[in-house]
Amino acid sequence: MTAQTTTNGNGEPSTKRPRIEGDNVKSHKMAYLGPPGTYGQMAAAAFQSCYDAPIELIPCPSISAIWETSATFHVLPLENTIHGGVTETLDCLLSNLNFSSHSSTSNLVREKKHRRIIADLALPISHVLVVRKGVKKEDIKWIRSHEQALGQSSKFIKTHYSTARLKTYPSTAGAAISLLNPTSSDLEEGEGAALCSKAAAKLYEDQLDVLYEGTQGISNNFTRFILLSSSSAISPPAPIRHVCSPSQTAFYTLPSAKEIIPFFQSSRIRNIHSRPSPISSDPIPQNGKTTQDVWVNREERFPTLYLVEVDIAIEGNDIDQTQSSIGEEKGWYLGKAEWRVTDEQITAL
Numbered sequence: 001m002t003a004q005t006t007t008n009g010n011g012e013p014s015t016k017r018p019r020i021e022g023d024n025v026k027s028h029k030m031a032y033l034g035p036p037g038t039y040g041q042m043a044a045a046a047f048q049s050c051y052d053a054p055i056e057l058i059p060c061p062s063i064s065a066i067w068e069t070s071a072t073f074h075v076l077p078l079e080n081t082i083h084g085g086v087t088e089t090l091d092c093l094l095s096n097l098n099f100s101s102h103s104s105t106s107n108l109v110r111e112k113k114h115r116r117i118i119a120d121l122a123l124p125i126s127h128v129l130v131v132r133k134g135v136k137k138e139d140i141k142w143i144r145s146h147e148q149a150l151g152q153s154s155k156f157i158k159t160h161y162s163t164a165r166l167k168t169y170p171s172t173a174g175a176a177i178s179l180l181n182p183t184s185s186d187l188e189e190g191e192g193a194a195l196c197s198k199a200a201a202k203l204y205e206d207q208l209d210v211l212y213e214g215t216q217g218i219s220n221n222f223t224r225f226i227l228l229s230s231s232s233a234i235s236p237p238a239p240i241r242h243v244c245s246p247s248q249t250a251f252y253t254l255p256s257a258k259e260i261i262p263f264f265q266s267s268r269i270r271n272i273h274s275r276p277s278p279i280s281s282d283p284i285p286q287n288g289k290t291t292q293d294v295w296v297n298r299e300e301r302f303p304t305l306y307l308v309e310v311d312i313a314i315e316g317n318d319i320d321q322t323q324s325s326i327g328e329e330k331g332w333y334l335g336k337a338e339w340r341v342t343d344e345q346i347t348a349l
């Protein structure tokens with residue numbers, strides 16, 4: 001997107017938001033994890049159903065590709081009941097901390113910094129094990145899926161396919177489709193299976209057989225998806241069919257563990273996700289020491305970034321304001337889940 005300089009009637013710079021390429025496009029874009037049949041697509045459809053404004057769903061080949069895409073909205077899986085935080089999403093959100101603040105940064109970098117979490121939903125997740133038509137249970141030598149689906153089904157896999165090779169794929173539906181176009185190494189390894197949604201299996205029912213349903217083992221398995229809105233681009237429309245979250249939470253990305261407690265002293269921390277910080281090329285200061293073992297702090301050798309979620313719906317409390325302004329200033333604030341798609345809305349889709 002390219003911002004253009006605008007001027008008012010007096011030739012002075014306009015105070016209005018500059019015109020951005022795409023302003024004339026009628027529909028807003030919502031990027032999600034494709035191809036058709038992913039859980040990400042279901043989440044995107046649920047968020048989309050809350051708006052009256054035209055919103056075009058844009059399938060992306062991976063979670064990182066969603067993050068790299070310039071769109072008004074981004075739909076990302078955040079955490080799962082069984083397998084916990086979605087690492088690729090956490091790495092994307094935390095990468096906001098590493099962006100350079102120099103003015104030479106690209107529009108996309110600036111846009112990523114201005115993305116804010118605005119809503120969430122909990123999608124019920126139930127996987128099926130699919131094979132190419134005619135393949136027998138006992139012939140399966142490998143199982144392919146998104147890392148999350150493999151993790152959520154680990155008990156099932158251990159019980160039924162303890163020797164199967166596990167192959168990760170950027171999405172569950174993509175893994176199912178890959179069975180229809182096996183690579184030469186797939187063929188060398190023998191017959192394979194994929195874990196995907198029932199919806200994906202249905203899309204290819206003439207080519208795929210479902211061997212098991214519910215490989216995650218429990219019925220109350222959910223993945224929480226978040227919706228981000230790019231406030232720096234086209235002004236996002238407002239949702240019209242939604243419920244304000246009864247338990248509103250704000251998200252912050254923090255560069256070290258020591259920031260957590262002082263920053264959130266009087267608020268209720270709901271969740272802390274941590275991920276290794278990308279390796280820096282800067283040499284670690286040795287402070288003149290020459291011995292082999294110079295590390296004192298854990299963070300020296302295990303640099304870690306944190307995504308912290310805190311309660312903001314505490315009555316008579318202005319923590320939100322204070323934290324938000326410090327967070328904004330330091331580039332830590334990532335927005336708040338102010339509204340939610342209800343379970344009833346999701347079921348009705």
Ligand SMILES: O=C(O)C(=O)C[C@]1(C(=O)O)C=C[C@@H](O)C=C1
Pocket residue numbers: 033037038039040041077080086125146148149170171172173223
């Ligand atoms: O692969 C998909 O279908 C996705 O939408 C991704 C994803 C995830 O990243 O957690 C979403 C929900 C399920 O937990 C499994 C996979």
